[in-house]
Amino acid sequence: MVQFRSSRWFTMFPDEWGILDEETLRAALGMPDERFATVMEALKMDNIEIFARRYGVGSLQIGYNCMEGGDITHEDVLDAASENIDMGIPYREVATEHLAGILFEYPQEGTFQREWYLRTKDTLFKISYECDVEYKSAERAEVDLIIQNLQLAEPV
Secondary structure, three states: OEEEEOOOEEEEEOOOEEEOOHHHHHHHHOOOHHHHHHHHHHHHHOOEEEEEEOOOOEEEEEEEEEOOOOOOOHHHHHHHOHHHHHOOOOEEEEEOOOOEEEEEEEEEOOEEEEEEEEEEOOEEEEEEEEEEHHHOOOOHHHHHHHHHHOEEOOOO
């Protein structure tokens, strides 16, 4: 297991997993440089990191937002997920030792989507995993382990 630590959070990843660097992401997305620069800027502004398993079948995005002046509530989680809820996508309540929230799992245009909206203290995580629908179970246990280990980093 390998630890990834951002300024706000950390988790443990299986050894084969790693952050997608800019060149790998550019090749995977296959878009013009100008559009790619816009995407990269949006990812940085939204505090999103993208991970994948070497020779894996999907990608995992972990992003977060902080609420100033108070803790994130369950209602805040539902508000953040309102687009999926309004579309009638079923969800279930989930919790880890450090986080609580909801999880959506659904097929979409040949892909399988898993989306978590998780809260702890003043931080709301939006995490998504996407793969081809035929591989929906291939990395499930590894992704679940990554989510189970996710927690806020102690201030330095």
